[in-house]
Amino acid sequence: MAIELVVNGKKEKVTSSPDTPLLYVLRGELGLTGPKFGCGLEQCGACSVLANDASRRSCVKPVSDFDGQSITTVEGLPAAWAKAKKLRHVDLHPIQQAWIEEQVPQCGYCQNGMMITAANLLGTNPDPSVSDIMTAFSTSGPSAHLCRCGTYDAIIKAVQRAAKLMAEGAGDEH
Amino acid sequence: MSIKEGPGTLSRRGLLKAGGALVVMSAAVPVALRASVAQAAATGMPFPTPVLTDLSTWLTVQANGSVTWRTGHVELGQGNRTALAQMVAEELDVAFDAVTLVMGDTSITPDQGVTAASSTIARAGVQARLIAAEARATLLSLASKRLRVPASELTVEDGVVRVRQDPKDHGSKGHGSKGHGSKGDSSKKVSYGQLVHGKALTAVTPIVINGQSTTVGATPKPFTEYKLVGKSIPRVDIVDKVSQKTTFVQDVTVPHMLHARVIHPKGIGSTVVSVGELPAGSNAQVVRLGNLVAVVAKQEWDAIKGAANLPVTWSDWNGLPTTENWPATMRATPANVMTHASQGDFDGAFGSAANAMQTTYQTPFENHGMIGPSCAVADVRSDGRVTVWSATQYPQGLRNGIAQMLNASVEQVEVLWFDGAGCYGRLCSNYDDAASEAVFLSRELGKPVRVQWSRQDEHIWEPHGPGTLHDMAAGFDESGNIVAWKHEAFMAPNNDSTLLGPILVGVQMSSTRMPVGSWTGPDLYQFPNLLELVHQMPELGAGTSPYPFGIRTTFLRSPGQYQITFAQESFVDEIAARIGQDPLEFRLRHLVDPRAIAVLQAAAKAGKWESRPSPKPDASTSNGTVTGQGISLVLRDGTYAAGVVKLQVTPATGQVLLTEVTVAQDQGQIINPRAIEHQISSCIIQTASRVLHEEVKFDTANVTSTDWSSYPLLRMDETPTINTVLVPNPQIAPSGVGEPAVNVMPSAISSAVFDATGVRLRTIPFTPDVVKAALG
Numbered sequence: 001m002a003i004e005l006v007v008n009g010k011k012e013k014v015t016s017s018p019d020t021p022l023l024y025v026l027r028g029e030l031g032l033t034g035p036k037f038g039c040g041l042e043q044c045g046a047c048s049v050l051a052n053d054a055s056r057r058s059c060v061k062p063v064s065d066f067d068g069q070s071i072t073t074v075e076g077l078p079a080a081w082a083k084a085k086k087l088r089h090v091d092l093h094p095i096q097q098a099w100i101e102e103q104v105p106q107c108g109y110c111q112n113g114m115m116i117t118a119a120n121l122l123g124t125n126p127d128p129s130v131s132d133i134m135t136a137f138s139t140s141g142p143s144a145h146l147c148r149c150g151t152y153d154a155i156i157k158a159v160q161r162a163a164k165l166m167a168e169g170a171g172d173e174h
Numbered sequence: 175m176s177i178k179e180g181p182g183t184l185s186r187r188g189l190l191k192a193g194g195a196l197v198v199m200s201a202a203v204p205v206a207l208r209a210s211v212a213q214a215a216a217t218g219m220p221f222p223t224p225v226l227t228d229l230s231t232w233l234t235v236q237a238n239g240s241v242t243w244r245t246g247h248v249e250l251g252q253g254n255r256t257a258l259a260q261m262v263a264e265e266l267d268v269a270f271d272a273v274t275l276v277m278g279d280t281s282i283t284p285d286q287g288v289t290a291a292s293s294t295i296a297r298a299g300v301q302a303r304l305i306a307a308e309a310r311a312t313l314l315s316l317a318s319k320r321l322r323v324p325a326s327e328l329t330v331e332d333g334v335v336r337v338r339q340d341p342k343d344h345g346s347k348g349h350g351s352k353g354h355g356s357k358g359d360s361s362k363k364v365s366y367g368q369l370v371h372g373k374a375l376t377a378v379t380p381i382v383i384n385g386q387s388t389t390v391g392a393t394p395k396p397f398t399e400y401k402l403v404g405k406s407i408p409r410v411d412i413v414d415k416v417s418q419k420t421t422f423v424q425d426v427t428v429p430h431m432l433h434a435r436v437i438h439p440k441g442i443g444s445t446v447v448s449v450g451e452l453p454a455g456s457n458a459q460v461v462r463l464g465n466l467v468a469v470v471a472k473q474e475w476d477a478i479k480g481a482a483n484l485p486v487t488w489s490d491w492n493g494l495p496t497t498e499n500w501p502a503t504m505r506a507t508p509a510n511v512m513t514h515a516s517q518g519d520f521d522g523a524f525g526s527a528a529n530a531m532q533t534t535y536q537t538p539f540e541n542h543g544m545i546g547p548s549c550a551v552a553d554v555r556s557d558g559r560v561t562v563w564s565a566t567q568y569p570q571g572l573r574n575g576i577a578q579m580l581n582a583s584v585e586q587v588e589v590l591w592f593d594g595a596g597c598y599g600r601l602c603s604n605y606d607d608a609a610s611e612a613v614f615l616s617r618e619l620g621k622p623v624r625v626q627w628s629r630q631d632e633h634i635w636e637p638h639g640p641g642t643l644h645d646m647a648a649g650f651d652e653s654g655n656i657v658a659w660k661h662e663a664f665m666a667p668n669n670d671s672t673l674l675g676p677i678l679v680g681v682q683m684s685s686t687r688m689p690v691g692s693w694t695g696p697d698l699y700q701f702p703n704l705l706e707l708v709h710q711m712p713e714l715g716a717g718t719s720p721y722p723f724g725i726r727t728t729f730l731r732s733p734g735q736y737q738i739t740f741a742q743e744s745f746v747d748e749i750a751a752r753i754g755q756d757p758l759e760f761r762l763r764h765l766v767d768p769r770a771i772a773v774l775q776a777a778a779k780a781g782k783w784e785s786r787p788s789p790k791p792d793a794s795t796s797n798g799t800v801t802g803q804g805i806s807l808v809l810r811d812g813t814y815a816a817g818v819v820k821l822q823v824t825p826a827t828g829q830v831l832l833t834e835v836t837v838a839q840d841q842g843q844i845i846n847p848r849a850i851e852h853q854i855s856s857c858i859i860q861t862a863s864r865v866l867h868e869e870v871k872f873d874t875a876n877v878t879s880t881d882w883s884s885y886p887l888l889r890m891d892e893t894p895t896i897n898t899v900l901v902p903n904p905q906i907a908p909s910g911v912g913e914p915a916v917n918v919m920p921s922a923i924s925s926a927v928f929d930a931t932g933v934r935l936r937t938i939p940f941t942p943d944v945v946k947a948a949l950g
Contacts, residue, residue: 020475028474033425034418038545039629040478043882046545075418092417099416103408103848106856107251107596108415109422109546134891144889146882148545149251149596150859152893154852 003067007032008076009083014063022058022066023047026073034074034112038146045145048113049073055120057142074112077119085169095119098162106149113145118159122166133159220585221281221559227381229312230374231284232305233262239333239367241266241273243306246286246570247298248278249411251596252856252912253849254294256409260845261299264402265306265394266313267330268366275410278569278591288568290602290729292811292910295845297386300907304390308377311392315378316369321362333366397843397904404904406848411593423565423592424549424626431551431622433474434615435481437467438635438674441875443491443719450485460484463614466678470615470623478628492874493718494725500714501536501643504664509709514693518703523658527649531749535646535741536937537920539666539870540639541885542730546595547632552612553622554580560587564609565594565601572605576613578683579676598860599729603671604637610675633885634877635674638870639730640666644741649703654753654760659701661742663693664709670728677721694734698809699746699764725872731860732913735810736920740938743806743921747788748934754787757805757925767809773816773838773901774807780899781805781818781836788929795825795931795949801833802930804922812909813841814901817858817918819926821894828946830927832862832894837915839899842906850911851898857915858896863888865920869939 003014007030016025021040026032026049038046040059047059050072072080077093092100095118105111114137121128121136128136133156137145147155224231224244234242243262249255259273266273276283286298310330317335318325329338379391397403414420439445446465452458458471458480469480495503524530551563560582566572569589577584589609594601608625616623627635642665649658676683693708715724730736750760758778765771777783784790784803794800804819820834835858844850867886871879879885920938928934933948 016473016475019479020473024473024475027425033422036422036546037424037626038547039882041629041881041883043629044545096416100408100413103412103852105251105412105415106253106852107545107594108411108420109544109595111415112418115416134893138889138891143882144887144891146545146887146889148543148598148860148887150856150863152859152888152890153855153896155890156893 003063005063005066005068006070008072009079016063018064019062021060022049022063022071025063026058026071032073032075036109036112038110042142044110044143045113045117045141046110048116048145050116050119053120053123055117055141074115077115093119094165095122095158095162098158098165102154102158102161104151104154104158106151110145110147111151114147114155117141117145118155118162121159122163126167127163128159130156220583221588223584224282224284226284226383229305229309229377229381232302233309233375234372235313235366235370235375237367237371239268239272239365241268241333241366242276243273243302244276244283245298245302246278246284247289247294248567248569248591249593250289250567252853253409253846254289254299255411256407257295257845257849258299258302259410260402260405260407261295261303262306264400265303266310266333268333270402270407272333278589280569280573280587280589283569285570288571288602290567290599292813292912292914295908296812296910299845301388303394304388305381307392307394308379308381308390309375312375312378313366313369317364320364320369323362334363335365335369336363404844404847406846409849420593422546423551423563423594424546426551426563426592427624428551428553428622431624432470432472432619433477434461434468434470434612434623434625435477435628436611436625436631437469437481437484437486438631439465440488441491442715442723442725443493443721444488444875445720447487447489452480453483456480456483461615461618463618464678464680466611466614466675468611468615470619474626490875491719493715494872494874494876495714496873497869497871500641503714504641504643504666504711507711509711512693512708512710514706514708515697516705520658520660520703520705523703524647524649524660527657528651529752530647530649531745531752532645532647533745533748533936535644535744537642537737537740538868538938539641539725539727539872540730540864540868541633541870541879542598542600542636542639543885543887544595544597544600544632544636547627547629548606548608548636549624549626550606550609550612551622551624552609552616554613554617556620558582558586560613562587562589562609562613563592564589564606565592565597566606566609567597567602568605572609575605575673576609579610579673579681580613580617598731599733600636603669603728604673604726607635607674610673611678612675614675614679629882630880633880637670637726637728639733640668640727642666642737644737646741646745648745648749650749650753654749654755654763656699656701656749656764658703660705661738662707662709663738663741664711665734665737666711666727667713668727668729668733670713670723670726672723672726677723694738696809698767698770698807700766701764725877732810732916735808735913735917739806739808739917740920740924743808743918744924744934744936747804747921747925747928751788751928756785756787758783758785761805761807769814769840769903770807770809773814773840774805776838776899776901777816777818777836778805780838780897781820781834783818788925789932790929793930793932795933797825799824800930802926802928804924804926804929806918806922806925808914808917810910810914810917813839813911813914815839815914815918817915817922819919819922821923821926821930823927823930823945823949825931825946825949828942828944828949830866830923830940830945831892832923834895834897835862836897836899837918838901839911839914840901840903841909841911841914843904843908844900844902845908847900850900853911854898854915855896857913858919859888859893861916861919862892862894862923865923865938866892866940
């Protein structure tokens with residue numbers, strides 16, 4: 001039986017071998033380069049995706065572990081927000097809008113994983129404290145989310161801004 | 175145009191097949207320009223080398239008035255794409271949005287040197303400003319002919335040239351405007367686009383470039399007329415990075431590309447004894463070129479699996495002294511001793527001083543720690559022409575290196591720069607190991623090859639930040655005046671430029687630089703009898719390795735300065751503490767430079783510095799949690815930075831947690847305040863990571879810190895509150911902002927721990943285990 005995923009709302013039959021980590025299926029087979037290869041060890045968070053709405057690392061676990069699951073990559077965040085708010089189309093998820101307004105990225109390589117974990121956090125805790133945010137990015141997953149460029153301070157501010165934007169129902173246009 | 179189409183593959187429409195040559199259109203490059211490169215490829219013409227003194231090398235004005243500006247520098251995530259565009263648009267008098275920068279395409283961008291050492295604005299930006307001023311003068315000269323009005327009577331706004339409407343002229347008719355009949359005629363106008371519409375521009379006064387000096391006929395604007403420079407214009411790269419439109423080098427794929435994983439030597443000096451076979455059923459193939467062993471496959475996962483399962487036997491090599499023993503080994507190794515500064519008579523003054531202090535500081539080997547491990551794509555074609563996709567800090571340098579290692583001419587090679595993970599010097603002297611491996615594999619296989627290093631590859635084989643030792647000695651009188659100062663440093667090299675590809679393959683490179691340790695930066699304090707020496711160490715293990723390197727060490731953000739300033743500023747603090755003076759007051763007493771004094775006072779004020787001696791009266795090594803403050807100062811890359819660190823120490827666990835960090839900085843003219851504030855923030859957080867957590871460990875064979883578990887970084891829950899103060903100085907040329915704030919962190923943290931506990935930490939990193947042991 002072929003492995004099937006729902007990726008960013010679209011059904012996909014996987015042709016890669018079942019032992020292939022999800023990351024290589026997303027990047028190599030499906031062309032979604034938002035999730036990044038950072039370590040292949042679940043130690044940095046650059047490869048994070050939402051699997052059935054929970055932030056998961058995609059660089060180690062084989063795609064067969066995700067059979068039948070709904071996967072959202074950072075590319076799928078705007079559509080996920082549009083669907084949740086019953087909007088026809090949005091260019092950016094409020095988290096992305098907040099990331100731009102706070103000018104978060106430096107090199108930008110790790111930020112896909114950061115925005116995914118922000119989506120996971122705000123999905124369960126719409127008004128997180130600074131301490132909640134720090135916990136979500138530091139100790140809640142298999143490892144801390146790592147940024148080498150030193151954007152943690154900007155990420156904290158952006159998550160708080162995103163929480164406000166989402167509460168206001170923003171994000172329908174940019 | 176978009177270069178992405180379909181599954182992560184560069185658009186077919188963007189690929190021009192020409193005589194078997196493959197030319198990939200880079201997103202930022204105007205179609206017209208890339209087409210000319212494609213034509214060159216089709217007819218077997220060499221890849222061109224842009225001429226710096228041609229105005230048309232630097233800019234193209236399109237018919238719609240948009241300006242394409244080409245720079246040899248590249249965006250490393252620090253905002254220079256935006257800041258350079260601000261400087262250019264300002265000087266040209268066009269809207270900010272009208273300027274698009276093209277970076278790092280060796281066939282069309284001018285060689286402005288390596289993007290490193292906080293130099294983009296100070297050097298490449300100031301050079302671009304001069305050339306943009308000349309371009310404006312050239313455009314005005316064209317407009318003058320078209321409008322039949324002297325250039326001196328023309329004005330430009332948003333790329334439209336008009337006759338100047340000077341209110342004074344209305345009251346002074348006939349004064350200087352007689353005979354033109356056009357003065358003040360605002361209906362006479364012409365846009366840059368109408369003047370040029372894509373044709374090449376020739377400067378009215380020839381551009382003269384002599385080393386680092388650029389001379390043009392035009393005079394840049396006075397800063398008082400700036401409209402764009404000094405504004406916090408949002409960074410132009412951020413929307414794309416957030417919405418996943420940026421193509422990182424790791425995302426580049428080209429048709430028929432193969433994926434390679436290189437299996438690097440077991441020990442730093444190990445060579446191949448034998449290579450076994452891949453397991454039956456593997457979809458990969460093995461390539462061995464001397465000591466370069468790689469597993470290659472169409473699917474990346476097949477290459478990774480193959481590399482994990484390929485038996486390779488390496489020779490034993492045990493030439494390293496181990497983490498515990500490197501300081502002793504370094505002291506025992508003969509080295510050239512360079513005198514950085516010498517004034518007065520240190521020995522005499524030290525011998526007769528009323529008080530004396532001597533101590534040693536140590537900094538560890540460190541990683542640049544790119545979050546995305548090295549990656550590059552190379553296509554070496556049958557006609558000998560080469561295209562390389564790389565995140566290098568110096569595309570032209572990589573181009574020259576690849577030509578040399580393949581025994582090709584420079585004109586046969588083009589390097590296309592793409593965004594990469596923040597590299598902080600990892601790709602500035604070592605221009606790109608992965609690219610150097612990819613070209614040999616591509617040549618061997620006759621197909622484009624993508625080399626992606628593993629996390630372990632990057633941790634072990636990146637050229638590290640060098641470990642250093644600092645022997646300090648000072649003599650001072652009863653009131654704390656320093657009368658003698660000596661700083662004797664032992665520094666592993668800061669400039670390793672070896673590339674693994676040719677060395678593993680066995681290709682002789684003609685000019686391998688001899689690595690040397692470095693000193694850096696001028697002295698701010700006025701010490702009458704001063705001696706500063708550096709032992710320029712060879713690389714550890716280099717003497718017994720079959721390769722031209724030992725444990726490779728090269729520039730890491732603020733190289734040399736970081737280590738020197740840690741020792742110098744910590745030692746200043748120790749002397750202040752010995753004589754019971756406030757560390758701020760003590761520093762101010764030894765300073766005369768008004769800019770240094772100003773940033774120190776600004777940091778102290780914004781950081782709510784408590785004026786008193788350290789340690790604080792209730793300093794303790796046993797209480798639950800104790801707090802402290804530390805202050806530090808540096809002059810780096812022409813920029814003055816001062817920092818105040820407030821932190822808490824938990825003696826029972828050894829944890830040091832920064833609570834608030836304030837940095838005041840004077841970088842001369844400010845190009846983009848918000849981008850600078852983010853750079854300061856970046857320096858604070860990254861350096862807190864280096865100081866509190868990071869150390870590359872090694873045994874006798876190789877590095878043993880192989881991943882983020884054995885080489886941890888600072889986590890978000892250790893982020894302090896950050897305050898930044900930008901001290902304005904618009905009349906002074908802009909200087910670097912990517913490095914200065916790095917240097918105030920290590921000593922300020924050490925001094926704040928001392929303030930809290932009365933215990934001085936002199937060896938970085940200050941990990942919980944180290945701190946707990948020190949306080950115990």
